Amino acid sequence: MCRNRQSVRFVIALAIAVVTAGEARAQVCVTVDEARDTLSPPDRAAALVVLGRQFEAAGERVVAPPCDRPYTVSHVRLGAIIYVTLSGPLGRRDASARGLDDLVPLYNQMVRSLLTSQPMTLGGVVDRGNVTAAQARTRRVASDSIYYVKLGAGALTGVSGVAQSITFIGYRHELDGFAVDASFLNLHMVNPEGGYTTDGTSYSAGSWIKIEGLRYTRPLDNRSPYFGGGASWGAINATERSQSFGGSGLQGELTAGYEFGRASTIRLFVQADAELPFYQLSSVSYVRRAAPDTHKYVSAFAVSFGVGWQRGGRDKR
DSSP: OHHHHHHHHHHHHHHHHHHHHHHHHHEEEEEEOTTTOOSOHHHHHHHHHHHHHHHHHTTOEEOOSSOSEEEEEEEEEETTEEEEEEEETTEEEEEEEESGGGHHHHHHHHHHHHHHTOOTTSTTTSOTTTOOHHHHSOOOOOOEEEEEEEEEEEEETTEEEEEEEEEEEEEEEEETTEEEEEEEEEEEEEOOSSSSSTTOEEEEEEEEEEEEEEEESSTTSSSEEEEEEEEEEEEEEEEETTEEEEEEEEEEEEEEEEEEOTTSSEEEEEEEEEEEESSOEEEEESSTTOOOOOEEOOOEEEEEEEEEEEESOTTOO
């Protein structure tokens, strides 16, 4: 019987100790950094009450200062934006609110972020109940519309000769770090040298239409490398040593380049392209007793210099 009483007393004492320790750990207090805060005194008082309620909603026990876990908040108003800083024993969070009405959901996010040690962008911190007006507002990425032409040199694998490479017209829509590129009549040509003879060489290759996605590695700089790929529809025709090859169809496209003057309305760029057909060329001989008809795979490569001009601009958002 005595042992049972001692056990009960021990359990009660342990429960009281746990509850007391929990309350001690959960006690927080909030003050305003008046040296940095620009809100009016009534708004400061209201901010303290609202912020304290966010801590209570998160399971903390809010008491008057001083306390073991003090937090300090400051507000700096600049136009319609209020920049908020909340710091304490668990770290610091900086965020902005669009007016006083936006402070309540922002406080909720900041308190959640501090108590869970998670960034404020995490899904568990921001939800449909505490999203701010600034977060709910749709932001549009600045975009540019560029028309361009380019000229350079190209070659075919397995066929001799250096070709003239030209793009008659191209269009590039840039969203800072990403661009969609569409170009038409991308041609590589070598003029005939003697026609269909054993010494004659000529070819034409390219695409009638090409669509690519491009990625800029330094999207906000005035100069940036870029790379990407896509697909095109084109054809290749070549004649070498009385043998003619030809074919058309879908082609894979790879592109790498460097663009200058991204902050201006005139763009200059150097670009390397590779055309990788998804088809083979059929071969036909124009000389008797030549080798029978065969098939052969040929790809095209080009390096070119381009000039682009802007239509629209970053001022349109």
